[in-house]
Amino acid sequence: MKVSDLLEARRENWQALEQLCSRLENRGRRQLDAPMVSEFASLYRSACADLALADAYQLPQETVHYLHQLVGRAHNQLYRSRLFNMRTWARQLLVDVPRRLFRDKALRLAFFIFWGVFLLSGSLSYVRSDFAQRVVGNEMLTQIEGMYAQPAGRDNPAFCCDRMGFYIAHNAGIGLRCFAMGLLFGVGGLLATIQNAAILGGVFGHMATTTQSDNFFRFVTAHGPYELTAVVMAAGAGMRLGFSLLDTKGQTRIASLRRAGAEAMPTMGAFLVLFSLAAMIEAFISPSSLPYAVKAGVAVFSIATLVFYFVFLGYPRDAGTAGRTAPPDTVGHLPSSPADARPEREMSQESTMPEGRRAVG
Amino acid sequence: MPVDDNGFMKVDTRQLDTRVRVVTPENIAFQYRIAGPFQRLPAYLIDLGIRVGVCLISSIGLTMIFGLAGLESVGQGLWLLLFFVLAWFYGCLFETFWNGQTPGKRLMRIRVLSIEGQAINASQATLRNILRVVDALPGFYLLGLISAAMNDRFQRLGDLACGTMVVSEEPHWLRDVAKVKEPDVLRLADRIPASFQPNRSLARALAAYVGRRAKFTPSRRIQIARYLGVPLREQLGLAQRTNLDYLLCALYNRAFVTDEAPESDEPETSATVTAQVMDGVNPFAPVVAREPAEVKLDEGI
Numbered sequence: 022m023k024v025s026d027l028l029e030a031r032r033e034n035w036q037a038l039e040q041l042c043s044r045l046e047n048r049g050r051r052q053l054d055a056p057m058v059s060e061f062a063s064l065y066r067s068a069c070a071d072l073a074l075a076d077a078y079q080l081p082q083e084t085v086h087y088l089h090q091l092v093g094r095a096h097n098q099l100y101r102s103r104l105f106n107m108r109t110w111a112r113q114l115l116v117d118v119p120r121r122l123f124r125d126k127a128l129r130l131a132f133f134i135f136w137g138v139f140l141l142s143g144s145l146s147y148v149r150s151d152f153a154q155r156v157v158g159n160e161m162l163t164q165i166e167g168m169y170a171q172p173a174g175r176d177n178p179a180f181c182c183d184r185m186g187f188y189i190a191h192n193a194g195i196g197l198r199c200f201a202m203g204l205l206f207g208v209g210g211l212l213a214t215i216q217n218a219a220i221l222g223g224v225f226g227h228m229a230t231t232t233q234s235d236n237f238f239r240f241v242t243a244h245g246p247y248e249l250t251a252v253v254m255a256a257g258a259g260m261r262l263g264f265s266l267l268d269t270k271g272q273t274r275i276a277s278l279r280r281a282g283a284e285a286m287p288t289m290g291a292f293l294v295l296f297s298l299a300a301m302i303e304a305f306i307s308p309s310s311l312p313y314a315v316k317a318g319v320a321v322f323s324i325a326t327l328v329f330y331f332v333f334l335g336y337p338r339d340a341g342t343a344g345r346t347a348p349p350d351t352v353g354h355l356p357s358s359p360a361d362a363r364p365e366r367e368m369s370q371e372s373t374m375p376e377g378r379r380a381v382g
Numbered sequence: 383m384p385v386d387d388n389g390f391m392k393v394d395t396r397q398l399d400t401r402v403r404v405v406t407p408e409n410i411a412f413q414y415r416i417a418g419p420f421q422r423l424p425a426y427l428i429d430l431g432i433r434v435g436v437c438l439i440s441s442i443g444l445t446m447i448f449g450l451a452g453l454e455s456v457g458q459g460l461w462l463l464l465f466f467v468l469a470w471f472y473g474c475l476f477e478t479f480w481n482g483q484t485p486g487k488r489l490m491r492i493r494v495l496s497i498e499g500q501a502i503n504a505s506q507a508t509l510r511n512i513l514r515v516v517d518a519l520p521g522f523y524l525l526g527l528i529s530a531a532m533n534d535r536f537q538r539l540g541d542l543a544c545g546t547m548v549v550s551e552e553p554h555w556l557r558d559v560a561k562v563k564e565p566d567v568l569r570l571a572d573r574i575p576a577s578f579q580p581n582r583s584l585a586r587a588l589a590a591y592v593g594r595r596a597k598f599t600p601s602r603r604i605q606i607a608r609y610l611g612v613p614l615r616e617q618l619g620l621a622q623r624t625n626l627d628y629l630l631c632a633l634y635n636r637a638f639v640t641d642e643a644p645e646s647d648e649p650e651t652s653a654t655v656t657a658q659v660m661d662g663v664n665p666f667a668p669v670v671a672r673e674p675a676e677v678k679l680d681e682g683i
Binding site: 023024025028032035036066069070072073079081082083084086087088089090091092093094096097098100101181182183184185186187189190193194197198200201202204205209262275278279281282283285286287289 | 404406414456461463465499505508543545557558589638639
């Protein structure tokens with residue numbers, strides 16, 4: 022049997038596979054019924070085998086290129102991206118993230134730097150009036166002073182929606198930027214954190230000296246806990262990324278970065294949730310004319326949930342959970358001897374394979 | 383010069399071009415071509431255009447709809463939320479739900495895959511698009527370009543952090559085996575002994591030659607064919623004035639193309655001579671497949 026005969030014999034199969042691929046690409050996988058799915062799988066395996074035997078069949082180079090492309094296309098339809106799985110995300114957010122953050126040194130560093138700079142900048146601005154002007158800028162200060170000239174009194178929720186959108190877009194944007202900057206060996210994240218803290222501290226310190234201080238502090242009470250925590254979390258998660266490039270725990274820098282990236286993702290989800298909650302409070306509760314006791318109550322409640330999240334959910338429990346979540350310190354260590362290394366690597370490949378994959382249908 | 387155990391020079395076999403190999407769970411290796419900056423930039427610009435366009439249109443639309451209802455504030459809030467999602471999560475959402483593609487990427491026929499060749503998951507899609515901010519520093523994606531230039535897979539920092547790469551899905555069309563039907567070639571083919579069958583490496587060289595010969599002038603063809611043609615001419619005992627280009631084509635036909643001659647009643651032994659390529663039976667061929675064509679008798683000799 023010569024190559025031209027072989028191509029003639031295979032042409033039908035390959036073209037059928039091509040057609041199924043186009044259908045999947047254009048209309049999605051739910052459009053195929055069961056027999057077609059099994060036909061797709063069988064055609065895919067057959068094309069794979071043809072590609073594997075291309076050398077033995079002496080297929081021309083052009084046909085081999087065609088087969089590479091055909092198999093790649095079918096492969097991408099067979100193994101599709103996994104969508105958001107609510108259960109895993111919920112477990113990550115409520116179990117894994119708090120435990121990881123509880124022992125995360127980058128988060129502690131971000132916490133101390135943020136609050137240190139915040140208090141320093143605040144007290145300096147309180148003592149010396151020109152400090153806040155230099156850090157924050159005159160324009161922004163007068164704008165903020167203008168905002169709090171009147172006591173809070175926006176009650177109609179329908180008129181607060183624009184605020185909510187603005188706060189989410191603005192604050193979460195700052196947080197995400199701060200997080201991403203952390204990638205620059207943590208330095209970018211440090212600088213972004215210091216900048217955020219200095220400006221916020223400057224505003225707080227300056228407002229304390231003005232006549233609007235009452236309005237201002239009553240305004241920020243309710244949403245403050247969530248928002249400031251979210252800023253610190255964003256900075257900490259970014260630094261975790263950046264520091265993974267410096268302290269690789271024995272892995273290559275890229276591998277260490279990938280591990281940190283996978284760990285940072287749920288944290289990012291957590292701080293986005295906090296930013297959104299803070300924005301809702303800031304839009305609907307903070308500017309309303311509710312009595313101050315209610316706003317303070319909201320703040321106390323927020324602090325209580327944060328303590329519950331970070332301390333109660335995060336407190337390390339060893340019994341019964343060792344199998345489910347490995348402590349982050351042991352994840353990164355490579356086995357010391359090559360004999361140990363092989364089975365573990367094979368095992369991890371096998372165990373990760375089905376996870377990232379999902380077949381059609 | 384580095385030398386291996388057998389005393390041969392060590393050849394650096396690392397990837398030289400932009401192809402990466404992917405091994406599937408079926409244990410088949412296939413190749414992808416990595417997409418370079420000049421394929422990714424247009425995709426990015428298309429996506430940017432779509433984002434800006436949607437922002438403008440929705441701004442007008444939301445203002446009108448909610449403005450008429452007297453709820454400008456709700457409209458503005460929704461628009462700001464939409465703006466936030468488009469600015470930060472456009473790529474994440476599309477790459478998650480469109481299997482590693484955004485509209486721009488789909489138009490440019492590129493796709494994001496994890497470096498193992500699998501589809502990316504939601505968290506990879508999110509992280510690589512959030513870290514875009516860093517790649518864009520200090521302007522014009524300079525950091526991303528530097529990072530892409532420093533590794534084999536053109537990965538920007540965001541790609542490195544979540545282990546993804548962007549591959550190109552160039553279309554290849556299935557074409558017939560090239561057939562040389564010039565009468566001189568067919569005449570020459572008759573004079574080649576039927577027992578001669580090109581071996582595998584010779585067949586590959588012949589296929590490469592025939593695939594490219596259309597681009598050369600006749601004298602250039604002879605010049606190129608000389609290296610392989612002269613020894614073959616000696617071996618086959620052909621005349622000195624044999625056209626070497628035609629000789630290679632005739633041998634190519636022998637190896638790849640079935641003779642389109644009427645069935646003859648030659649004894650079956652001649653079939654075994656030409657059938658040595660492979661019987662071409664695919665163990666995984668599906669039931670729907672046509673039965674492989676029977677081995678044709680070669681009328682040769």
